Each structure stands twice: as C-alpha cells, then as structure tokens.
Amino acid sequence: AQSVTQLGSHVSVSEGALVLLRCNYSSSVPPYLFWYVQYPNQGLQLLLKYTSAATLVKGINGFEAEFKKSETSFHLTKPSAHMSDAAEYFCAVSGGYNFNKFYFGSGTKLNVKP
Amino acid sequence: DSGVTQTPKHLITATGQRVTLRCSPRSGDLSVYWYQQSLDQGLQFLIHYYNGEERAKGNILERFSAQQFPDLHSELNLSSLELGDSALYFCASSVGTGSNNEQFFGPGTRLTVL
Numbered sequence: 001a002q003s004v005t006q007l008g009s010h011v012s013v014s015e016g017a018l019v020l021l022r023c024n025y026s027s028s029v030p031p032y033l034f035w036y037v038q039y040p041n042q043g044l045q046l047l048l049k050y051t052s053a054a055t056l057v058k059g060i061n062g063f064e065a066e067f068k069k070s071e072t073s074f075h076l077t078k079p080s081a082h083m084s085d086a087a088e089y090f091c092a093v094s095g096g097y098n099f100n101k102f103y104f105g106s107g108t109k110l111n112v113k114p
Numbered sequence: 115d116s117g118v119t120q121t122p123k124h125l126i127t128a129t130g131q132r133v134t135l136r137c138s139p140r141s142g143d144l145s146v147y148w149y150q151q152s153l154d155q156g157l158q159f160l161i162h163y164y165n166g167e168e169r170a171k172g173n174i175l176e177r178f179s180a181q182q183f184p185d186l187h188s189e190l191n192l193s194s195l196e197l198g199d200s201a202l203y204f205c206a207s208s209v210g211t212g213s214n215n216e217q218f219f220g221p222g223t224r225l226t227v228l
Contacts, residue, residue, distance in 0.1 A: 032214045043116060043204055043219035044157075051214040090157060094214075101170045102147070102217070104157040 002027045004093050006105035014113045019063075019078040021108045023091030026072065033074040034092040035065055038107075044090060050074060061085070086112045117141065118207050118220035126226045132193040135223045139186055139207030145169075146188040147208070147217060148180055152201035163188055164211040192225070200227045 007022040025031055032051050036044040048059025055067040065076045074091060091105040117140035127133055139146050148160040150173075159172035163182035174180075177195075182188040192199060202222045208215035 034216075036219075043118070043221050044206075044217075045116070045219070046216050049214070049216060101162070101172055102159050104149075104159070106156045 002031065002093050002101075002103050004091050004103050004105035006089075006091050006108050008108055009106065010109045010111065012111040012113060013081045015083055016080050019076070019081045019085065019110065021076040021089050021091075021110065023065075023074045023076065023105060024072055025074060025091075025093045027093060031093045033065075033067060034094075034102075035059065035063070035074075035076050036090045036092060036104075037061075038088045038090065040087075047076070047089075081110075081112045083112050083114065086110055116218040116220060118205060118218050120203075120205050120220040120223050122223060123221065124224050124226070126228065127195060128228055129195055129197060131195050131227075132191065133195065133225065135190040135192070135203050135205075135225075137188045137190070137205030137207075137220060139188070139205075140218055143207035143209055143218070144186065145208045145211055145215070146182055146186070147206040148174075148188070148190050149204040149206065150201045151204060151222070152198075155201075157204075160190070162211075169211060195227045197227050200225055 003026045005024045034049045035047040038044045048057045050067045058064045088107045088109045094102045119138045144165045146163045151157045160174040162170040180190045204222045206217035206219045
C-alpha cells in the first residue's frame with residue numbers, strides 16, 4: 001500500500017527565509033510524487049511532479065523538490081519565502097499497484113511573517 | 115482558472131437527504147476524479163472514471179455513487195446524508211489515465227448537512 005506523511009501541520013517562516021516542507025512516502029514500487037498548493041477557498045493547483053526523470057524537480061513560483069529514494073522523501077523547498085506563498089501544501093503519491101489511485105498527505109499550512 | 119467547473123458551489127441540506135454534485139472536466143480531459151476534503155479526514159480520494167468507465171475506488175462509502183456520462187461530465191450522488199458527510203467535495207480531471215498525469219482541480223462544492 002502507498003501512503004504519504006507530511007511532518008508538521010503548520011510551518012511558520014519569515015519573509016525572505018528558506019521554506020522547507022517535509023514529505024515522506026511509502027511505496028513498494030517507484031512512485032509518482034506531486035506537490036499541490038491550495039489557497040483559501042480554492043481548489044488545488046499543481047506545483048511540481050516527479051515521474052522518474054530528474055531527481056531534482058523545479059516547479060512554479062520558485063519551488064523545487066528533490067526525490068531521495070534512500071530516504072523515501074520528497075521535500076519541498078523555496079530559497080526565499082514571499083507573503084503570497086502563504087497557503088496549504090499537499091504532497092501526493094500515485095502509481096505502482098494502485099495505478100489509478102492518488103494518496104494525499106494531511107497537508108502543511110505555511111504562514112509567512114512580514 | 116483550471117478549466118474544471120463544479121456546481122453548485124454551496125449546498126445545505128438535512129440529514130437523510132440525497133444530493134447530486136456535478137463536475138465538468140477540462141476540454142479534452144477524459145479522466146475525472148472525486149475527492150472529499152474534511153477537517154478530520156483530510157483530502158480523501160473517492161473514485162476515478164476514465165471515458166465513462168470506473169477505474170479506481172478509494173474511500174468511497176456505499177451511500178455514495180458516481181458516474182461519468184458520454185459528454186464526459188460526472189456526477190457524484192450522496193444519499194442518506196449524515197452530519198459527518200459535511201465537507202468540501204472536489205472534482206479533478208486529467209488527460210489520460212496514467213498515474214503521472216497532472217490533475218486539474220475544480221473550485222469544489224461545499225456541502226453542509228444540518
């Protein structure tokens with residue numbers, strides 16, 4: 001079975017500081033991994049995805065994530081936080097035996113302080 | 115705007131009732147996914163349809179059912195509603211059926227069961 005764990009339901013950073021949102025996955029086969037962002041009262045929007053090409057994936061809005069198989073992690077980072085980054089971020093996994101199923105983490109709310 | 119539309123935006127109903135949520139995928143997308151987002155359960159995958167056929171089932175209750183019509187729009191039917199069914203219901207669409215396909219999310223339908 002596949003699952004996703006996001007460490008930290010709330011993360012607070014200062015504007016201009018590094019953003020690090022953690023995601024660990026569990027999968028018996030190479031997975032596809034995604035990061036989505038949800039702004040208040042909106043649907044989810046894809047930030048980036050890993051599909052077994054380059055392990056460092058660059059996404060929109062300056063975000064990137066690195067797939068580390070040895071650590072079963074797919075952490076999301078951004079060098080410098082902006083006020084507009086305040087939102088909830090979801091990590092998701094799919095693929096393998098549960099080919100058409102997607103499993104989302106519990107989400108991490110990012111707060112950016114001025 | 116993701117191109118995925120959902121109606122209605124808000125729905126308030128009573129316990130024991132039945133409601134239908136509607137989703138129109140992006141033009142050209144053949145896959146439709148339904149998700150439930152609640153405070154206690156997070157974002158849960160319910161069901162996936164591809165070109166009219168059910169492809170995968172997640173944590174969907176027996177009181178819930180879905181279908182995808184020839185014009186590719188989809189409906190999620192929720193019956194014998196309980197207080198715990200109050201949640202945001204999202205529809206997402208993608209081009210194909212592969213796990214690596216990006217999903218585009220609609221704005222959601224907020225269901226309140228009183």
